[in-house]
Amino acid sequence: MKRVNQARALIEFKFENAKQAEAARLALLPEKSAQTGEMCGLDVRRKKNVLCLEIEASDTAALRAAINSSVRWIMVIEDMMKLGRE
Numbered sequence: 001m002k003r004v005n006q007a008r009a010l011i012e013f014k015f016e017n018a019k020q021a022e023a024a025r026l027a028l029l030p031e032k033s034a035q036t037g038e039m040c041g042l043d044v045r046r047k048k049n050v051l052c053l054e055i056e057a058s059d060t061a062a063l064r065a066a067i068n069s070s071v072r073w074i075m076v077i078e079d080m081m082k083l084g085r086e
Contacts, residue, residue, distance in 0.1 A: 007063035013051045013074055021051045024077045028053075031073055040066045 015021040025046045032042045040057035053070050057063035 007057045007060045009053075009055045009063060009067055011053045011055070011067065011070070013053075015049045015051065018046070018049045020081055021046045021049045023081070024051050024074065027077050028070070028073060031070070042066065042070065 013021075013024070015024065025044050028042075028044045028051075032044050039062045040055060043054040045052045045054075051074075055063060055066045055070065057066055
């Protein structure tokens with residue numbers, strides 16, 4: 001992400017294992033492409049069983065929207081993982 005922004009957040013989500021964190025990272029890749037633009041950018045990385053989201057935005061309103069969207073995606077991904085275990 002190379003842009004001058006006013007707002008930035010780093011959010012980490014801890015999963016039970018690295019396989020789940022990688023599955024979540026792969027599921028978020030299309031969202032990363034959709035977030036790329038003038039208003040905000042999203043970078044998704046994995047460190048073992050931790051998924052790291054770095055969000056940069058032009059202002060706090062755009063940052064909040066990107067955070068809300070990303071957290072909702074993570075919640076859906078976690079729900080799907082739970083369904084797969086049942």
